[in-house]
Amino acid sequence: DVQLAESGGGLVQPGGPLRLSCAASGFRFSRYEMCWVRQAPGKGLGWVSSISGTGYSTWYTDSVKGRFTISRDNAKSTLSLQMNSLKTEDTAVYYCATDRGGAGRGQGTQVTVSS
Secondary structure: OOEEEEEEEEEOOOOEEEEEEEEEEEOHHHOOOOOEEEEOOOOEEEEEEEEEOOOOEEEEEEHOOOOOOEEEEEOOOEEEEOOOOOHHHHOOEEEEEEEOOOOOOOOEEEHHHHH
């Protein structure tokens, strides 16, 4: 079974950085494109970023391009999201998932951007 566990969330001031991590188990991690999705208060689940199985290709939703960087370590079965220049509108619960719809996501980690 796919098991994903996100960590690294917290409270950060606007303009600050935060790094999220996701530990994966129960499947052949390197064979999957992996994604980050988020759910802001009162809104639906939204796709943030994806990375190919090899890590060579990455994709981002327009609102985070140039601020967020997705990466992976296939040897450790971990996925990361480096978030810089955070904005209040980035406040959400962040999940790692095996597709852009949020399949297999874990419990999520709360990111709150506020002064």
